Amino acid sequence: MFDIITLGSATWDQFLTDLDYTVVENKNFITGKGLCFPKGSKLKVGKAIFSSGGGATNTAASFSRWGLKTAIVCRLGKDVLGRLVLEDLLEKNIDIQFLQFDYVVPTAYSVIILDKEGDRTIFSYKGSNERLSAWEIPWASLSTNWLFLDSLGKDDSLLKTAVKFAQKNHLHLAINPGVYELALLKKHPQWLKYFEVFICNLEEAAYFTNLPYNQEKKIVQVFASMKPNILVITKGVKGSLVVYNNKVWENGVFSGKKMKDQTGAGDAFAAGFVSALIGVNQINDSVIEEAIRRGSYNAYQVIQHIGAKAGIITQKELEKIPKNKLIIKKSLLKL
DSSP: OEEEEEESOOEEEEEEESOOOEEEEOTTSTTSEEEEOOTTOOOOOSEEEEEEESHHHHHHHHHHHTTOOEEEEOEEESSHHHHHHHHHHHHTTOBOTTOEEESSSOOEEEEEEEOTTSOEEEEEEOGGGGGOOSTTSOGGGOOEEEEEEOOOTTOHHHHHHHHHHHHHTTOEEEEOOOHHHHHHHHHOGGGGGGOSEEEEEHHHHHHHHTOOTTOHHHHHHHHHTTOOSEEEEEOGGGOEEEEETTEEEEEOOOOSSOOSOOTTHHHHHHHHHHHTTTTOSSOOHHHHHHHHHHHHHHHHHHTTSSSSSTTOOOHHHHTTOOGGGSOEEEEEOOO
């Protein structure tokens, strides 16, 4: 019996630092700014760092490091990069018996350009992640207390099957959805009530509720009315917001060190938050606040390093998170 099984994406990431480029401003870019490189030239890279990535591997790495019996369901290409991801999972004591291997499409791969402020530009090849298959998963063998869902690829039946499986077997179900899952759940909002924990960022919450990004209170009200048991909305450097049992918790972030790379911060928060709920018989206010602290502190430590896993806190650090350095405010939910 596993404590938790993560199901979702796996990638091999390459981080590049100290590149020579010019930042240009342009309204047509999503962020209003872009990176400009000389066309047809060879650019020198200051440093190249390699790491496994993807939401399923990142969260599994945290869970396993904290002593939880952890397995993963993801799809890798039968290639060199897939082998590197596989070896990293084994090194982190993550059970790989449910892995899928693709003999046609290569392992997902990302090239991530980092600037001095820790902002990133990602070139992402989805590869085998988009071919994660529901029918290749041995559902009857997934013996676990918790199932954590991440980006599940293009197989629409996968999310529906996972929800039904969790219901039938009385599993705790958590999700940090990707683009496809958000779109599918938007069509079937009645599924939200089956999730013990639903985690998304504010931009995703705005999309899901069809509300402007700046109408945060209205977004929370509409989303909460769809009845996920615990709703978590992350807000980057502004912290996070949690809704549970008609109460709202709002918090900032841990501070003090400069951010090197924000890759994996969301996964680090999600893993920390969910870890506080595993093995708990009854969720109360103190459990929610411990979950917020764990998620926030794990994310804070991860962004001090390059890559999604290098900064994951140890089990000892998890048990000694400073309580007085994170402000958490609680109020009643107003519908």
